[in-house]
Amino acid sequence: MTDKFDLADIRRRMQGAIATLKHEFGGLRTGRAAASLLDPVHVEAYGQVSPLNQVATVSVPEPRMLAVAVWDKALVIAVDKAIREANLGLQPTVEGQTLRIRMPELNEQRRKELVKVAHKYAEEARVAVRHVRRDGIDVLKKLLKDHAIPEDDEKRHETEVQKATDESVKEIDAALAAKEKEIMQV
Template sequence: MSAEFDISDLKRRMQGAIATLKHELGGLRTGRATASLLEPVHVDAYGQSLPLNQVATISVAEARMLSVQVWDKGMVGPVDKAIRDSNLGLSPTVEGQILRIRIPELNEQRRKEMAKVAHKYAEEAKVAVRHVRRDGIDTLKKLLKDKAIGEDDEKRHAAEIQKVTDQFVGEVDQALAAKEKEIMQV
């Protein structure tokens, strides 16, 4: 009588929410140089908009400095313009085919704004995890209604879904706490 309920799909979907959160948090500027800081930058190159990492190599030169090695000499100007226009508050210094970008320290107000953005991302991830939980519970209710599983199985699987949900919400909280610590570090 008992049909199998597969929780691995729910775990995979919840893991996707965590991965998205980590990607979004990685793009937040913290005053420390990271190559992922320039991920959102797109360059108008060769008649199309390309991500910066497809026209240049981005590396961390120092704790507060990024180095962008442009592969094509003709692209130095467009890369410089794209970085300046990216709303990241960065202004590169051009040295031949290399752009050096000093990452300014964040003031207290900007740190708090970044922390709020991080909280927003974390809340979105929690909502995504909860949506996956709701989908799982709905599936269980449908299986119960169709008499594919019994009430005991439904309750057991629901408890399992809740346990997994709590685990992933905990991961969201951990990622947020780590990012917040990084943002507030002077």
């Protein structure tokens, strides 16, 4: 084993992708409005892309409504556009520097849309895990090429990386199945 290949670091990075997925799933609310619903929204402001919470305050004045108070009047249109294009199915109403977002009733079609968004988030997490796997295997191949590790160790470590990848993908699939069940529950 060398200092350059670290299976624990690979597992930590894969868990990071899973933690990100679970955070994004937290934004997919099924009943009540929640400020975290807008966490994945990014706004183009001042020539760069910023998270919504860096240009506005999100609050929940009523159980089925969100209020977004934009700090800079010049960004109201950009925030409105970002929320509409975030694939969350939300239609803000602009009232001065505040955007009001009434949460749509969850009919069958809306539930299916939320499930599609959940599937998209899960696929992004799977891709992130595969990138970590590729990075780990690339390090192993480089070490083998540089004769820093024997071929047997390279194959053994490659198997460990693949096992960690399979476990992470299984965890992602389980989280997706649970979220899908929660969304489709009437």
